[in-house]
Amino acid sequence: MKVAFLIFSYLNKDKPNMPVMFHTLLFxxxxxxKGDEVKIILExxxxxxxxxxxxxxxxxxxxxxxxxxxxxVCEACATMFNIKDExxxxxxxxxDLFGHISLKKYLDEGYRVIEL
Numbered sequence: 001m002k003v004a005f006l007i008f009s010y011l012n013k014d015k016p017n018m019p020v021m022f023h024t025l026l027f028x029x030x031x032x033x034k035g036d037e038v039k040i041i042l043e044x045x046x047x048x049x050x051x052x053x054x055x056x057x058x059x060x061x062x063x064x065x066x067x068x069x070x071x072x073v074c075e076a077c078a079t080m081f082n083i084k085d086e087x088x089x090x091x092x093x094x095x096d097l098f099g100h101i102s103l104k105k106y107l108d109e110g111y112r113v114i115e116l
Contacts, residue, residue, distance in 0.1 A: 003031055004039040004111040006103070007046040018060070021049055024116050025063040028070065039111065040071045041101055047077045050087045074101050 005024050009017055028038040042049055050073045053064040071091045076099030078084040084093070096102035103113060 001031070002037040002109065002111040003028075004041055004103075004106045004113045006041045006043065006113050006115045007049065008044040008115070010045040010048045016049075016052060020116055021053075022060060022063070025060060025067060028067055029063065032067065032070070037111075038067070038070050039106065040067060041074075041103075041106070042071065042077075043074045043101060044077055045081065047073050047081050047083060050078065050091050051083045054087060054090055072101060074099075076100050 005028055007020065007024060009020060011017060012020075024040060028040055032038050050071065052058055053060060053071075055061070058064070068091070073087060073091050073093050075084065075093040075095035078087060078093060079099075087093070094101045096105055106113060
């Protein structure tokens, strides 16, 4: 199976929404360990997770490292939130749809999209 987790959110009550990212990493890792292909797509304010998760001291760092190569970050949103330079070359940036990520591309490649 091919699954793409689509994340739009970052904040909850003025703090990073750790349960959303923790569960995304948990579900994606389970699938990957069982042989599925996974992508974790960060769009909108969720691109801020990219900067956070690259931090050496982030509490989800160990979970993130297992899936680092499966992250896809919206280039337009990374630019808008002023983090593009910090993540460029560390995580995959995509810009197929007017600077954003094309969900159609992933659907055409057989991915099921799950929004968290």
